[in-house]
Amino acid sequence: MEYTKITGIDFYNMVVNGSNKLENKKEFVNSLNVFPVPDGDTGTNMSMTFRSAVNEIKDAQSETIGDLAKKLARGALMGARGNSGVILSQIFRGIAKGLEGKEEVDAVELASALGEGSKSAYKAVMRPTEGTILTIIRAAAESGVKSEASNITDLMEEVCQYSETILNKTPEMLPVLKEAKVVDAGGMGLLIILEGMYEALKNHLEVEIEEENETGNLENEGSSVKEFNTEDIKYGYCTEFFILADKVDVDGFRNELSPLGDSMIVVASEGLVKVHIHTNDPGNILSKAIKLGSLSKIKIDNMREQHRHLLVDKDKEERSTAVDSDDFVEEKELKPYGFISVALGEGISDIFKDIGVDVVIEGGQTMNPSTEDIVKAVESINAENIFIFPNNKNIIMASNQAAELVDKNVVVIPTKTIPQGITSITVFNPDLKPEENEKAMKEIIGTVSTGSITYAVRDTEIDGKEIKEGNILGLKEGKISKVGSNPLDVCEDVIDDMVTEDSELISLFYGEDCKENEVNEFVEKLEDKYGDMDIQCYYGKQPLYYFIISVE
Numbered sequence: 001m002e003y004t005k006i007t008g009i010d011f012y013n014m015v016v017n018g019s020n021k022l023e024n025k026k027e028f029v030n031s032l033n034v035f036p037v038p039d040g041d042t043g044t045n046m047s048m049t050f051r052s053a054v055n056e057i058k059d060a061q062s063e064t065i066g067d068l069a070k071k072l073a074r075g076a077l078m079g080a081r082g083n084s085g086v087i088l089s090q091i092f093r094g095i096a097k098g099l100e101g102k103e104e105v106d107a108v109e110l111a112s113a114l115g116e117g118s119k120s121a122y123k124a125v126m127r128p129t130e131g132t133i134l135t136i137i138r139a140a141a142e143s144g145v146k147s148e149a150s151n152i153t154d155l156m157e158e159v160c161q162y163s164e165t166i167l168n169k170t171p172e173m174l175p176v177l178k179e180a181k182v183v184d185a186g187g188m189g190l191l192i193i194l195e196g197m198y199e200a201l202k203n204h205l206e207v208e209i210e211e212e213n214e215t216g217n218l219e220n221e222g223s224s225v226k227e228f229n230t231e232d233i234k235y236g237y238c239t240e241f242f243i244l245a246d247k248v249d250v251d252g253f254r255n256e257l258s259p260l261g262d263s264m265i266v267v268a269s270e271g272l273v274k275v276h277i278h279t280n281d282p283g284n285i286l287s288k289a290i291k292l293g294s295l296s297k298i299k300i301d302n303m304r305e306q307h308r309h310l311l312v313d314k315d316k317e318e319r320s321t322a323v324d325s326d327d328f329v330e331e332k333e334l335k336p337y338g339f340i341s342v343a344l345g346e347g348i349s350d351i352f353k354d355i356g357v358d359v360v361i362e363g364g365q366t367m368n369p370s371t372e373d374i375v376k377a378v379e380s381i382n383a384e385n386i387f388i389f390p391n392n393k394n395i396i397m398a399s400n401q402a403a404e405l406v407d408k409n410v411v412v413i414p415t416k417t418i419p420q421g422i423t424s425i426t427v428f429n430p431d432l433k434p435e436e437n438e439k440a441m442k443e444i445i446g447t448v449s450t451g452s453i454t455y456a457v458r459d460t461e462i463d464g465k466e467i468k469e470g471n472i473l474g475l476k477e478g479k480i481s482k483v484g485s486n487p488l489d490v491c492e493d494v495i496d497d498m499v500t501e502d503s504e505l506i507s508l509f510y511g512e513d514c515k516e517n518e519v520n521e522f523v524e525k526l527e528d529k530y531g532d533m534d535i536q537c538y539y540g541k542q543p544l545y546y547f548i549i550s551v552e
Contacts, residue, residue, distance in 0.1 A: 001204045003152040005104045008068045010200075012061045015072060016207040018196030019054045022047045023210060025192050032185035034176050036456040036467055037475070037544075042185040045082030045368055045394075049089055050193065052079020052370065054209055064103040069096040069113075074272055077401070078372040084133060084186040086371070086397040087121050091137050091190070094120025107155045111144030114159070124397070131173030133186030139166035140194060156198035163191050180460050235261045235278035238301040239285055243273040245293025250407055256288060337430065338383030341421055342369060342391050345542030348418055348509060355425050358383075364392050364418075364542075374402035378410055385434045387441070388412045389421040393478075409434065413441045416478070417450040418540075419507060419550030449503075451476045451494040451549035453487050472546075487514070487546040488522050498551040499530065506533055509540030509548040 003010065022029070022043070029043025056075025057068055073096035076089035097120070098113025099105060105113070118141040121134055128134050143162035149155040167187045171178040200207060239261075250273065254266045261279030273292070279285055282300045289295055339357040343349045344364035352360050359377045363369040378386055386408055390399045393416045403410035411434060415421040424441040432440070456471040465483055467473070474482030474494040481497055484490040495506060506526065510519045516539075523537045540548060 001153060001201065003201055004150055005106050006065065006110070006152055006201070007104045008063045008065045009061050011065045011068055011099075012057060013200045013205055013207045014197035015050075015057075015193075016054050016209055017200040017205055018193035019047070019050045020207065020210045021196035021199070022050055022189060022192045023212065026189075029185050029189045029192070031458065032182045032188055034180045034182065034185075034460075034462065035480075036458045036460045036462070036469075037454050037473060041082065041368065041394075042084045043189055045085040046088055046186065046189040048370070049076055049080045049082075049085030051209075051212065052076060052372075053089075053092060055079075058209055065105055066096075066099045066102040069099040070271065072096065077405075078370065078375070080371045080398055080401060082368040082394045083397050084189065085368070086401055087124060087133055087186070088190065089371075089401075090120045090124040091117040094118065107147070107150055107152045110152060111141070111147060111155065114144045115141040117141065129174070131170040131177060131187075132184050133190050135170065135173065136163050136167055136184070136187035136190050139163050140190075153198070153201040156194070156201055160191065160195050160198050163187075163194055167191055176462070180462055235280050236302060237280065237282045238276075238278055239282040239299075240274075240276045241286070241289065241298040242296040243275065243289055243293045244271065244296055245273065246271045248273050248292050253288075253292065254407075257285060260285060333382075335383045336385060337428075337434075338381035338386040339389070339425065339428075340374070340377045340381070340386060341389040341425070342395055343418060343421075345509075345511070345540040347539045347541040348548075351422065351538060351540075352425070355422065356428075357389075357425065363395070368392070368395055369398065371398045371401045371405070374399055375405055378402060378406045378408060383408075385409045385411065387425075387428075387437070389415045389424060391415045391418050391421040411438050413438070413445070415445060417448070417452075417550075418509065418548050419450050420445050420448050423448045423550070423552065447552060449477070449498045449551040451481075451491075451498055451547075451551075452545050453491045453494065453547040453549075454545045456483075488518065491522070491547045491549065492526075495526070495549060495551070498549065499533075500551075503551050504533060505550075505552045506530065506535050507550045507552075508535070508537045509542065510537065511540060511542045511544070511546050511548075513543075514546055 026043035026047040029046065030041060033042055053072045053076035057071045060068055060071055073089070073093040076092045080086045080089040094117035095113045098116035102109065118138045121137050122128050125134065140159045140163045143159045144155060147155050147158050149158060167183050170184040170187055174184070177184060199205065250266055257266070257277055260281065261277040266273065266275050275289065277285060286295065286298070340359045340361065341352045341357045342361045342363050343352055344362060344367065349360045349362065358381050361369045361373055361377055374388065388399045388403065388410060390396045390412065396412065396414050399412045403412055413424050415424055423444055427440050427444050428437055452475045454473050454475070456467045456469055456473055458469050460467050463480060465480060467483055472484045472487050472490045473480050474490040476494055476497055482490050482493045508523070519537065523535055526535050542548065
C-alpha cells in the first residue's frame, strides 16, 4: 500500500508489529550469540526493552508521530536491559529527536530520523565496534538517505533489504562471528524490528501488542502466606502517576512532597516526571502535581485493604529481577555512602549484604536488570553518594544510563564479575572522599583474576576449539580456556592456569547444581596442592555456573 506520509497511528502499528516479531523470534536471536554458554540473551534483552517501549504508547495511538516517538523512546530508555537493549533505546531516542514536533512525516523526514537514530547509538558507545547492531542502524540510515522513494513502504523495503545485505557481511567484519558461522545477534534483532515495521505498512496492519512469549523463564511456584498487621502501615495509599512537563523543579517538588508520606520516588526524564509515594492524602499530592503539568497513568492502591487479603508468593518475589521500592523504608538521616550490587544466587547475594551492600538487585548472566530497576534501587537508598557494582559487562551500560537519570551522586564501578565486585567493595574506606574511593576501587579490579565453569548450550567452534552441546566449559577472564566433561576436573585445570607465583588466595563460589560433599573433597585436594595459599569456599547457589573462581 502507498504511504506518502505516515501518522502517529501508522507509526504505532509499525513499532508494535516490530515488537511482536522480535518477541516471537527472540530465541532465534539468542541462538546467534557467539559464546555457547547459557547466558546468550541478546534477543531476550532487546525484546524486553522494546516491549517496555511499546507498552508506554499502548494508550496513545491517536497522538502525533512526534509525541508517540517521544513516549516510545522514554519507555525504551527506562526498560533497557543489557548492552543491546541500551543501544536499542538510544537508537529510538535518536529517531524520536528526528521526529520531534511533527504530526506526520514523509519519506525524507523518516530517513532523516533513522540517521538521528544512528548518530545517537554511536555516541552512546565509547569504542564502537563494526559488525554489530551499530553497523546495521548505520546501514539502515544510509539506505534511507540515499533512497529516492516517495512511498514510505518502498523506503522501508529498501532499508530492510540493504540492512540484511550488510548483516550478512558482519562475519567478514568480526572474525569471531566468522569462526562461529553466525551473523551478529544484535544486528539481527534490529533487522527483525525494521522488517516488522515494513510489514505493517505493506499489509496495512492494525496491530495489538501480543502477550509475552514465556520461554525459558523458570519461577518457583511454591507460595507462602505472610501475615500483615495493618496498624503498622503509617501511610495507607500507594500513589503513582506521571507528570507530562518539560520543565519541573524536581528537587523542589520532592521537598514539597517529603512531609506528606514516605517511600518516595521522583524521577525526571525527557518531558516526563515519574512519582511514587505512600501517603494518607492522595488528593493533596495530585493537587500539587497538577500545577506542574498534565497527569497520566494515575494509580492509587489502598495498602491496608490489600494487606488484609494478599497472599504473598515469597519464592517468586525472591526471584524477581526488579527492585520494588515499596520494600525499602525511608531513612531519616542522609548517610554519606550507599552501595548497590547486581548478583544472581542467594548465597552470593548474602555475601554482598554481609559486606555492607544496601540493595542487591537479583540479576546477572541471564537476567539483566533494566535501567528502571537500577533507578529504583538508587532512589531507595538515602545516601549522598551511591556506588553501583554491575558485576557483568552486559549491565554496565544500563547502570551508567540509570546514573544519568537520577538526581544523586552515583558512581558506577565497572566490575564485570562477582569476584571483582566483592574485592572492590572490600577496599572501600569511609574516611576517603568519593573520588578517592572510586579510584581505589577501579584500580583493584585489575588485580582480580576471574574464572568460571559452565556448560555449552550448542555446537560451535571458537578460538580453535571444537565444542559440542553439553561439554563443560572453563572460562578465564571471559574466554573459553578449557573444554571437558567433568566440572571438577575442568575447574582444577582453570585454577592451574590462573595461579601464579604471586597468588595468595583462591576463592570458590559453587552453584546450586554442585554436590556439597564433592565440593568439600575438591577443596581438600586444592589445599594439598596449593599448601602455601588460602582457599576459601562459599555456597553461592548461583544457577547455570558450577563454579565462579577468583585468584588474588
